[in-house]
Amino acid sequence: MTEREATGTLTPQTPAPPGVPGDDRSHDNGPNSAGPHGSGRGGGPHDNGPNSGGPNSDRPHSTRSRTGRSGHRSRAGAWALPPIAVLGVIFLYPLALVVKESVTGEAGVGAYADVFASDAFTDALVTTVGIAVGATAGCVVLGFALALIVAFVPFPGSRGVAKFIDVFLSFPSFLITLALLFLYGTVGMANGMWTDVTGAAEGPFDFLTTPWGVLLAEITYFTPFVMRPLLAAFAQLDTAQLEAASSLGARPARIVRRVILPEAYPALMAGGSLVLVLCLNEFAIVLFTGAKDVVTLPMLVYSKAILESDYVSACVVATVNVVISVGLYALYRTVTARTTGAARTGTSRTGRSGRSGTPRTGRTERRGRNAGAHA
Amino acid sequence: MLVHTRKGRWTAWAVFAALFVPLFALPLLVIAVASFSTNWSGAFPSGPTTGHYAAATRGESLAALSVSLQTAVGASVLALVVGTWAALSASSLGRGGRRVLDALFMLPVAVPSVVVGLAVLVAYSQPPVLLNGTRWIVIIAHTVLVTAFAYQSVSAALTRLDPAYEQAAASLGARPWYVLWRVKVPLLLPSLTAAAGLCFALSMGELSATMMLYPPDWMPLPVQIFAATDRGSLFTGSALAVVLMVTTLLVLLAVSRIRTKASYR
Numbered sequence: 001m002t003e004r005e006a007t008g009t010l011t012p013q014t015p016a017p018p019g020v021p022g023d024d025r026s027h028d029n030g031p032n033s034a035g036p037h038g039s040g041r042g043g044g045p046h047d048n049g050p051n052s053g054g055p056n057s058d059r060p061h062s063t064r065s066r067t068g069r070s071g072h073r074s075r076a077g078a079w080a081l082p083p084i085a086v087l088g089v090i091f092l093y094p095l096a097l098v099v100k101e102s103v104t105g106e107a108g109v110g111a112y113a114d115v116f117a118s119d120a121f122t123d124a125l126v127t128t129v130g131i132a133v134g135a136t137a138g139c140v141v142l143g144f145a146l147a148l149i150v151a152f153v154p155f156p157g158s159r160g161v162a163k164f165i166d167v168f169l170s171f172p173s174f175l176i177t178l179a180l181l182f183l184y185g186t187v188g189m190a191n192g193m194w195t196d197v198t199g200a201a202e203g204p205f206d207f208l209t210t211p212w213g214v215l216l217a218e219i220t221y222f223t224p225f226v227m228r229p230l231l232a233a234f235a236q237l238d239t240a241q242l243e244a245a246s247s248l249g250a251r252p253a254r255i256v257r258r259v260i261l262p263e264a265y266p267a268l269m270a271g272g273s274l275v276l277v278l279c280l281n282e283f284a285i286v287l288f289t290g291a292k293d294v295v296t297l298p299m300l301v302y303s304k305a306i307l308e309s310d311y312v313s314a315c316v317v318a319t320v321n322v323v324i325s326v327g328l329y330a331l332y333r334t335v336t337a338r339t340t341g342a343a344r345t346g347t348s349r350t351g352r353s354g355r356s357g358t359p360r361t362g363r364t365e366r367r368g369r370n371a372g373a374h375a
Numbered sequence: 376m377l378v379h380t381r382k383g384r385w386t387a388w389a390v391f392a393a394l395f396v397p398l399f400a401l402p403l404l405v406i407a408v409a410s411f412s413t414n415w416s417g418a419f420p421s422g423p424t425t426g427h428y429a430a431a432t433r434g435e436s437l438a439a440l441s442v443s444l445q446t447a448v449g450a451s452v453l454a455l456v457v458g459t460w461a462a463l464s465a466s467s468l469g470r471g472g473r474r475v476l477d478a479l480f481m482l483p484v485a486v487p488s489v490v491v492g493l494a495v496l497v498a499y500s501q502p503p504v505l506l507n508g509t510r511w512i513v514i515i516a517h518t519v520l521v522t523a524f525a526y527q528s529v530s531a532a533l534t535r536l537d538p539a540y541e542q543a544a545a546s547l548g549a550r551p552w553y554v555l556w557r558v559k560v561p562l563l564l565p566s567l568t569a570a571a572g573l574c575f576a577l578s579m580g581e582l583s584a585t586m587m588l589y590p591p592d593w594m595p596l597p598v599q600i601f602a603a604t605d606r607g608s609l610f611t612g613s614a615l616a617v618v619l620m621v622t623t624l625l626v627l628l629a630v631s632r633i634r635t636k637a638s639y640r
Contacts, residue, residue: 077472079460079463079464080465080468080472080476083457083460083480084476084479087479087480090518091483091491091494092479093498094494094495094497095486095490097497097498098490142394142398145390146394149387150391152377152378153377153378153387153388155391161395168399170573170624170627171576171580172580172581172582172597172619174580174582175402175406175616176402178600178612179406180402181604181609182409182415182609182613183401183402183405188415189405189415192415220398220399223398223399224399246377246379252378252383255377277484281485281486281487281488281583283487283582284582284583287582288601298490301487301489301490301493302586306587311497314493315497318487318494322485322486325485325487326485328485329481329484330485
């Protein structure tokens with residue numbers, strides 16, 4: 001569509017380029033010919049007369065522009081090579097080496113059998129998937145509820161909440177675990193309150209070194225990742241629909257289920273699957289928990305490589321982890337591709353109805369990481 | 376407005392407060408409070424002190440902060456150059472080529488950071504390029520991790536860019552380089568600064584890949600925080616964490632000021 005538009009707007013202007021050489025020269029000469037450059041299109045016809053001599057110079061120009069178009073493609077392809085080469089050297093080649101390393105140990109491909117057979121690996125796999133699925137479910141439910149209130153039951157300061165979420169996301173994840181140590185640690189705030197009130201020697205909260213502690217930290221840290229795309233989707237929702245539904249007698253719960261949820265579903269799915277991948281890959285939270293019995297796949301990679309210096313096993317676990325995460329991420333990309341399609345038609349619709357789209361695009365742009373939903 | 380009754384609205388707000396405050400506001404508050412105390416054995420901390428900050432802003436902690444800043448700036452600049460270049464060339468490619476570039480440059484998001492660390496460690500601990508034990512290996516790993524986000528924000532901004540501007544410039548005879556430098560880049564400046572801020576913040580807080588490959592003489596602040604909490608000095612750790620947060624926020628603020636200036640130009 002844009003391609004056709006581009007050629008469409010360019011073709012009527014092909015007669016204009018005769019003025020172009022003069023314009024180009026004006027750039028080379030700089031201040032000397034600032035005048036003709038400034039007059040721009042207005043000066044065009046005047047230049048046209050003496051300069052071009054009619055259709056004679058017009059035709060070669062148009063053919064040049066046509067070959068330029070196909071040449072432009074291949075040249076653009078060549079321009080894409082340097083960044084790909086950089087990525088190849090710093091990322092793709094190292095990643096390939098990890099896969100290669102995983103099968104070039106003494107056991108060869110048998111290294112995989114050894115690792116799959118070990119209890120440490122199966123435990124880590126179960127823990128990782130369990131925590132990731134649980135945290136994702138928690139984030140989706142919590143994020144939906146909170147975003148719903150921020151967007152549709154606004155209160156003084158609800159804009160501040162959206163800002164706070166952005167700030168929250170720019171902090172590293174391990175801060176949450178650190179904070180939880182003060183909140184629910186053995187001598188933390190919650191236990192302190194409990195002992196102060198009941199006079200007991202010890203508080204009841206002792207879950208930080210269990211998977212539940214990791215789960216709580218991950219839900220806390222990743223819920224904003226669900227809220228951001230949701231708030232963006234809610235901002236696009238036509239409030240007239242809500243008014244209509246409510247004036248026809250629908251209760252809030254019904255409006256949420258029948259009007260809001262279908263509209264927000266793509267954003268919810270996109271946010272949820274991103275969080276699932278991020279949870280599968282999360283390492284800092286688990287590391288800070290310091291629990292010996294909570295070992296996830298990234299933790300296993302770390303302990304095999306750094307603590308045990310067993311690089312072959314580390315590479316095997318890493319390869320498995322990459323396969324799981326990249327598979328899920330590919331799924332996420334397909335989901336978001338569908339979401340952006342929906343979002344784009346939504347924007348154009350509201351854009352055409354005269355509502356300004358500028359503040360919205362500004363906001364989505366600022367929502368850094370989530371920008372992926374628009375890519 | 377979804378809830379019309381006063382009571383319903385207050386209920387919704389109460390639910391929101393009950394969930395939001397303990398989950399999101401309290402953790403940051405607790406870290407800030409803990410960084411000023413020496414002891415936390417009851418409901419509230421005791422022994423107010425600024426000693427942790429005195430320790431956090433000198434010696435190896437200060438060195439760690441400077442290491443983090445240098446790493447973040449280096450990685451962000453590299454990531455912005457590579458990511459913007461890739462996004463610009465992707466936007467002039469056909470559908471297929473763009474999809475390939477998208478997949479390649481978004482791949483680091485899907486790969487666990489620990490595995491990125493392991494991969495970079497494995498690749499640069501053997502010939503032809505030996506970087507293990509130098510600061511460059513940390514900067515390379517951070518660059519890998521944040522390039523995806525630079526690419527993502529710039530290519531998202533490119534799809535929103537009105538093609539009329541560059542077409543107008545090109546039709547007036549501006550060369551591709553001139554269009555790029557004087558039309559596209561200025562229009563992209565707000566998203567470029569946003570991407571720079573994002574890359575910087577991510578790199579400042581990066582721990583997973585860093586744990587895999589930091590050399591002893593290039594220890595970023597997150598590693599220092601981990602080392603402090605791991606040996607039990609939670610209060611020093613939280614003071615360092617506050618220093619990390621404040622530094623990140625200050626840089627983000629400065630970057631967003633540049634951004635508003637750029638968008639009003």
